[in-house]
Amino acid sequence: MKDLSLLVRSVPASVTLAVNDKAKALQRAGQDIIALAGGDPDFATPPHIVKAAFNAIQNGATHYPAPMKGIMPLLEAIAEKMEHDNAIHCDPQTDIVVTPGGKWALFLALSALINPGDEVLYLEPVWVSYPPMIKLAGGQPVAVSLSAEDNYRITEETLRQKITPYTKALMITTPSNPTGRVLTWEELKAITKVAIEKDLYVIADEIYEKLIFDDRQHISIGSMPGMGERTLTINGLSKAYAMTGWRLGWLAGPTPMMKLAAKMNSQTVSSAANFTMHAAVAALTGPQDSVEEMRLAYQVRRDFMVDALNEIPGISCRSVEGAFYLFPSFPGSSKNSLELTDTLLDRAGIAGTPGIAFGSSGEGHVRFSIATAMSELERAVERLAKVAHELL
Ligand code: PMP
Ligand code: GLU
Secondary structure, eight states: OOOOOOHHHOOOOHHHHHHHHHHHHHHHHHHHOOOOOOOOSSSSSOHHHHHHHHHHHHHTTSSSSTTTTHHHHHHEEEEEEEEHHOOOOOTTTSSEEEEEHHHHHHHHHHHHHHHOEEEEEESSSOOTTTHHHHHTTEEEEEEEOOGGGGOOOOOOHHHHHTTTTTTEEEEEEETTTTTOOOOOOHHHHHHHHHHHTOOOOEEEEEETTBBBBBBBBOOOOOGGGGTGGGGGEEEEEEETTTTTGGOEEEEEEOHHHHHHHHHHHHHHHHOOOOOHHHHHHHHHSSOOOOHHHHHHHHHHHHHHHHHHHTTTTTOOOOOOBBEEEEEEBOTTOOOOOOHHHHHHHHHHHOOOEEEGGOEEEGBBBEEOOSSHHHHHHHHHHHHHHHGGGGGO
């Protein structure tokens, strides 16, 4: 038989999804696995959102939505949210496309921008899907490696070192998965300076926007001077509203790119699910208390887990500023991150994600998700303390 796609064969499958699947399969098979692998909130979707979906189904929102790129009340709710929370002005008629999950919004953004050979920069450690998505959209992924010692800070100099005549765009994530960094105004300013000077587009992934700890503030790069015309912003309901299974995200940006994104949607997925869009209206326009309750719960878990991990010999864990992952390292260990996660699974029944999945600057680390009940985190800490000597 003839060869299957070289392009698709050239990229790995998502490691985060694979470890998640594996942990859940082991649990189904009766093993006592503590799943700290996946970025899926342990909370239930707030009831008023579930009710809105039920009502929508009963009222016939089970056909194609119209417009396909998002029902008007949702496009309007997103535009209002972006104006209010992000200081980004979007015309709901032309500047927003609703997608089945934020992941597809990322792919739409790349598809709208990339020509063959274009280089797309991303900050590493990076969420596993960026480099493969860049390749699948026809571009060349280029890592801008950041170091744990410098708290994964991005500077103008570091960025400039990776710019070539082929550089087309930069992807940023704030708060970051897996490092938990929230980009500061200074860092964003440095990015805008380079982006404007070098005429780069910026893809801003703000999916963890609502999950920021302490008194830090989220700043949307698309609101900064000179950036509106070159920024595509991604967001969605998966993380803030505990709605990963509903598959609802969006892409927002300047009209010319959004026209291409809508065209891509029309020839591929068509749309997000109609009744999910109705639920999304309820999520964005209804009470936000549950979002804040979940954020506070993650913050309590972070404080507990960071302290507890640092007390275990051989584990070093920075505190995180946002999102719901910890990214500890194992100083003094001779094992690489794949060996570390294997040992954790085999010897302690703990499923984590190997740091190498987030790029070579993630090596030596393991990602633990704290979107996991406190009782599970406590059990994980007990087990970790017992097997710590085996991680050396
Ligand atoms: N961006 C980042 C950084 C993520 O971690 C995720 C999690 N899956 C997504 C985007 C997309 O999430 P979803 O497709 O569930 O909206
Ligand atoms: N974003 C989550 C994670 O990093 C969910 C899985 C995925 O889509 O990669 O674990």
